[in-house]
Amino acid sequence: MDRTKVDQIIHEVVAKYFRKPLIVAGNWKMNMTVREGLDFLEKLGSTEGNVLIFPPYTTLAVLAPEMKKRGILYGPQNFHYEDSGAFTGEISIPMIRELGCSFLLAGHSERRGYYNETDEALGKKVAKGIRSGFQVMLCIGESLEERRSGQWQRKLTEQIVLDLRKLEKEELDSILIAYEPIWAIGTGVSASLEEINETHSFLKMTMREMFGRDLPLLYGGSVNEKNAQEIGSCPYVDGFLIGGASLNPEKFRKIIEVSRGV
Numbered sequence: 236m237d238r239t240k241v242d243q244i245i246h247e248v249v250a251k252y253f254r255k256p257l258i259v260a261g262n263w264k265m266n267m268t269v270r271e272g273l274d275f276l277e278k279l280g281s282t283e284g285n286v287l288i289f290p291p292y293t294t295l296a297v298l299a300p301e302m303k304k305r306g307i308l309y310g311p312q313n314f315h316y317e318d319s320g321a322f323t324g325e326i327s328i329p330m331i332r333e334l335g336c337s338f339l340l341a342g343h344s345e346r347r348g349y350y351n352e353t354d355e356a357l358g359k360k361v362a363k364g365i366r367s368g369f370q371v372m373l374c375i376g377e378s379l380e381e382r383r384s385g386q387w388q389r390k391l392t393e394q395i396v397l398d399l400r401k402l403e404k405e406e407l408d409s410i411l412i413a414y415e416p417i418w419a420i421g422t423g424v425s426a427s428l429e430e431i432n433e434t435h436s437f438l439k440m441t442m443r444e445m446f447g448r449d450l451p452l453l454y455g456g457s458v459n460e461k462n463a464q465e466i467g468s469c470p471y472v473d474g475f476l477i478g479g480a481s482l483n484p485e486k487f488r489k490i491i492e493v494s495r496g497v
């Protein structure tokens with residue numbers, strides 16, 4: 236039997252018998268006023284440590300103690316690699332730390348695409364975040380054109396190499412990767428199970444080759460309360476990063492229930 240097949244069987248057995256609850260992360264993007272956020276938390280109720288929310292800054296500042304009370308982990312959707320200075324519109328690690336955040340989101344495709352966030356800047360951000368004691372969720376993903384032209388493996392590998400290039404081996408303990416195909420974000424149509432399986436097994440193997448170990452790997456792209464069960468059952472999926480469905484407390488709650496049962 237070839238090495239890939241053996242690897243896959245081992246992973247499937249481990250996933251089946253030793254799996255932790257899946258991580259459920261919500262990216263609220265530029266949605267949720269403070270009042271809407273408080274209402275959301277009221278309806279969501281308490282959680283058990285595998286739930287994470289990235290609200291917009293203003294909402295984050297007010298909701299932090301409320302999320303803490305409910306066992307929700309939280310952080311900003313973006314941050315700067317300098318501690319302070321003339322960077323209008325940016326937010327720094329000391330400001331984030333003051334709010335009791337433990338996670339940082341980095342490299343979302345909307346930031347890469349609309350705000351020209353480069354792998355150069357991301358390398359610095361990721362290193363800064365980790366060395367400041369945070370867990371960093373790094374988003375990677377390919378465009379539809381890259382998927383169709385067979386360039387997706389090159390693109391994803393390149394993002395991992397460039398964005399994590401400044402880290403020492405032990406610093407990888409604080410990294411989670413969110414694979415988000417750009418063409419599945421906000422479209423209502425997730426990648427197919429075949430595509431998710433193929434891509435996640437490729438990424439897990441690539442990480443093992445590069446770093447000699449696995450990193451937690453989430454899937455994002457139109458995850459909702461209806462498809463979470465089957466996507467979460469893919470052996471290489473360790474959780475979800477969710478946009479649209481994370482804005483609705485009933486849908487988000489259902490996905491959390493799924494995350495504890497697969």
Ligand code: PEP
Pocket residue numbers: 262415419420421422423455456457458476477478479480
């Ligand atoms: C996202 O933006 O990270 C995302 C996955 O969005 P959606 O769930 O709406 O596709």
